[in-house]
Amino acid sequence: xxxxxxxxxxxxxxxxxxxxxxxxxxxxxxxxxxxxxxxxxxxxxxxxxxxxxxxxxxxxxxxxxxxxxxxxxxxxxxxxxxxxxxxxxxxxxxxxxxxxxxxxxxxxxxxxxxxxxxxxxxxxxxxxxxxxxxxxxxxxxxxxxxxxxxxxxxxxxxxxxxxxxxxxxxxxxxxxxxxxxxxxxxxxxxxxxxxxxxxxxxxxxxxxxxxxxxxxxxxxxxxxxxxxxxxxxxxxxxxxxxxxxxxxxxxxxxxxxxxxxxxxxxxxxxxxxxxxxxxxxxxxxxxx
Amino acid sequence: xxxxxxxxxxxxxxxxxxxxxxxxxxxxxxxxxxxxxxxxxxxxxxxxxxxxxxxxxxxxxxxxxxxxxxxxxxxxxxxxxxxxxxxxxxxxxxxxxxxxxxxxxxxxxxxxxxxxxxxxxxxxxxxxxxxxxxxxxxxxxxxxxxxxxxxxxxxxxxxxxxxxxxxxxxxxxxxxxxxxxxxxxxxxxxxxxxxxxxxxxxxxxxxxxxxxxxxxxxxxxxxxxxxxxxxxxxxxxxxxxxxxxxxxxxxxxxxxxxxxxxxxxxxxxxxxxxxxxxxxxxxxxxxx
Numbered sequence: 001x002x003x004x005x006x007x008x009x010x011x012x013x014x015x016x017x018x019x020x021x022x023x024x025x026x027x028x029x030x031x032x033x034x035x036x037x038x039x040x041x042x043x044x045x046x047x048x049x050x051x052x053x054x055x056x057x058x059x060x061x062x063x064x065x066x067x068x069x070x071x072x073x074x075x076x077x078x079x080x081x082x083x084x085x086x087x088x089x090x091x092x093x094x095x096x097x098x099x100x101x102x103x104x105x106x107x108x109x110x111x112x113x114x115x116x117x118x119x120x121x122x123x124x125x126x127x128x129x130x131x132x133x134x135x136x137x138x139x140x141x142x143x144x145x146x147x148x149x150x151x152x153x154x155x156x157x158x159x160x161x162x163x164x165x166x167x168x169x170x171x172x173x174x175x176x177x178x179x180x181x182x183x184x185x186x187x188x189x190x191x192x193x194x195x196x197x198x199x200x201x202x203x204x205x206x207x208x209x210x211x212x213x214x215x216x217x218x219x220x221x222x223x224x225x226x227x228x229x230x231x232x233x234x235x236x237x238x239x240x241x242x243x244x245x246x247x248x249x250x251x252x253x254x255x256x257x258x259x260x261x262x263x264x265x266x267x268x269x270x271x272x273x274x275x276x277x278x279x280x281x282x283x284x285x286x287x288x
Numbered sequence: 289x290x291x292x293x294x295x296x297x298x299x300x301x302x303x304x305x306x307x308x309x310x311x312x313x314x315x316x317x318x319x320x321x322x323x324x325x326x327x328x329x330x331x332x333x334x335x336x337x338x339x340x341x342x343x344x345x346x347x348x349x350x351x352x353x354x355x356x357x358x359x360x361x362x363x364x365x366x367x368x369x370x371x372x373x374x375x376x377x378x379x380x381x382x383x384x385x386x387x388x389x390x391x392x393x394x395x396x397x398x399x400x401x402x403x404x405x406x407x408x409x410x411x412x413x414x415x416x417x418x419x420x421x422x423x424x425x426x427x428x429x430x431x432x433x434x435x436x437x438x439x440x441x442x443x444x445x446x447x448x449x450x451x452x453x454x455x456x457x458x459x460x461x462x463x464x465x466x467x468x469x470x471x472x473x474x475x476x477x478x479x480x481x482x483x484x485x486x487x488x489x490x491x492x493x494x495x496x497x498x499x500x501x502x503x504x505x506x507x508x509x510x511x512x513x514x515x516x517x518x519x520x521x522x523x524x525x526x527x528x529x530x531x532x533x534x535x536x537x538x539x540x541x542x543x544x545x546x547x548x549x550x551x552x553x554x555x556x557x558x559x560x561x562x563x564x565x566x567x568x569x570x571x572x573x574x575x576x
Contacts, residue, residue, distance in 0.1 A: 099368030100369050107363065107398060119422075137403035
């Protein structure tokens, strides 16, 4: 796990060169290089590895995933969105570079991510690259990540066009699970896996993503600023729709444990130390 | 020309279906469907046509170009950027849908454009599609359009890291010419043109783009709100770096006419009614 994170950090730094005009590249790189768990790239690389591929093949896709994730964080933190001054324990992008540069840095990451995949995936076939880019566009846009963000924002304003439960499921699936799904799908496609295997990993990622978001909802309820590195209690204070607010803390914990158990079951046969470590770490902080 | 515009409008409407969550798709479609000259898609289709391709092949790419262009307009108009309340004579996106949705609608267009090219370009080969997407990512991002926007914003704040002339050239080339270059390159690639022909059209688009921006600078100086459909005199009032502010109105007009003449010369042999019409229309409003 640590080795994979180190590898991702090394390649993120290498792939993100500072060119003219420096301000935009610096803004892109600032949030990108803040220490993070690199969960999405790690899951992409590990999926490829356990399906028999050399992980080097997937490094551009893995780094692109982190760029896409960071893009969504930068735009999410903007004053007109969640208005968060901190991210990963540091001032958020617009606090350092200004709002205009933060908007443009997000746009630039959204475009650079597929550019990187096309230019650096020298060991993937054109067909694999095109399929990976296609998945990227589907999951990153209005049919994926952005749909999740929009419904999330609307639900905060109390505007629901579906039931609260359906709305929450939609948000969790599209705002959070979507990038884990994209991660394992990219890894599986890069490893040349068949459709059944891709769907198996997709199913794992959906459950993992839901568990991850419920974990986040629970943590927002019970943690401190120091632990999370971002403003806490925001969800509660803003009356936001969360698993905890809708089902209560105990039911949230029960659902979380159930999903994590399902994840262990799906992934067991691959004997993946990394996936086991990810599941262990996530579940260790939610007590019974 | 009119027929091509109508065709583009028809396909933009067809390609941009309203799905759940409706607000984001409506926000994307709002600015997209405001009546416009559709110059970039028209130039893409016409390039393909005069190089011998069926323009139907290029309709997804042409519409993607307009989406990319509209994305840059939506983000450009945001309060943290140019803070423009009007676009194409109507309230700008954030005035209608709010800032958060305007940011996300831009992001969504930026991702949907390549998705559309991949999904709907059924008559192009995978190699052509991948090359077109690659061009898209290069020209739309921090090495193209966004670089132009960043330097433009910095120059407004009086922050120059290069000479004023170099800076202005960089802005014009990257903020304006870049999408015309992308347009003709996509058209030429889709028509299966060789590299020399692609570069010939690229050269045409560079000159056209510079002429177009100088035209815009001149118009901002001499037109009224009714004519432009957007706030005018802003450049002058904000002390912005423009061709007119740097070289004076007469020299701007001279440079404009010189570039347009070069454009006519390059394109002459193709006997293109559409390109001739575009050049005629642009030059007719700048008197001698």
